[in-house]
Amino acid sequence: MILSDREIRAAIKQRHILIDPQPAEEQYNTSALDLSLGEELLELRPLEELQQAEPAGVERTLIIDLAKVRMAGLLQAYAKPFTRESDGSFVLPPGKFALGITHEWIELPRRSKIAARVEGRSTLARLGLAIHMTAPTIHAGFAGRIVLEMYNFGPYPLRLRPREFAVCQLIFERLGRVPSGQIKTTYKGQKSIR
Amino acid sequence: MSKKDKTVPTIACKVSRGMFSTEREIFIPADGGREITALVDERSVIEPKQPAPGESINGRLKVSVVEIDKKSGLALVDLPQPAFEVGSRVKVSAKLLDL
Secondary structure, eight states, rough: OOHHHHHHHHHHTTTEEEEEEEOOGGGGGGEEEEEEEEEEEEEEHHHHHHHHHOOOTTOOOOOOOOTTTOOHHHHHHHHOOOOBTSSEEEEOOOTTHHHHHHHHEEEGGGGGGGEEEEOOOOHHHTEEEOOOOOOEOOOOTTTTEEEEEEOOOOSSOOOOOOTTEEEEEEEEEEEESSOOHHHHHTTOOOOOOO | SSSOTTTTTTTEEEEESSSSSTTEEEEEGGGGEEEEEEEEGGGGOOOSSOTTTTTOOOEEEEEEEEHHHHHEEEEEEEEEEOBSSOSEEEEEEEEGEEE
């Protein structure tokens, strides 16, 4: 069951959904909550840039073996901050991939029996902006800001202003039962199982 | 988060900087000698200080404990965000946990 705006508001009030900062009224839709873009945007270094680091005459052939790669290390080594304009905005050119992050921090406590899906916004999609790829589920128990895999499929450069527009929306869904695992309660007050 | 939050279970981990400034990369020794890595929000980590670039420090990650098998000494825990190698649910040594 998808939560309505009234149910989302009540869940936030009862701390079944934790969100920081608290959403403004304009962020509520009938069955979703809009989130805004955070202050950081990252891009993956193009192959040409990596090749420039090689000695003259050496060409880098980069193939990422998905079964063997240490993904976190690779992303840290190959990601760099997206160029920021003097007014603090980012311009995403056509055909460009970037990693964004929501301004809002979200937690969905397991006891709340709530999961969510991050979705784009149809208005932005009409201009070609996709904000996630293949992994929309925010599982029960999640805590953090949501990373956005953004891509401009459209023909025009798009100016992205952090915190100034709704970049995506969260659709909340209720789980049938609390996820397994209640050890915290069982062992409450115990220092350790050692 | 720098203060220790005693209301939730935590697991010992290595902490270094993440991709975004509000992220941390965590390393947990997992079942079978593997190492689990994940990028998590800074609020999910209890750390004595913010790690410097390239630095790895000892910290604790807030987790949900699903199950503890006292016979094998292993615990099944849910991480606040999925690990790269597996999903959110990983099997670790129960000795690493602080309940």
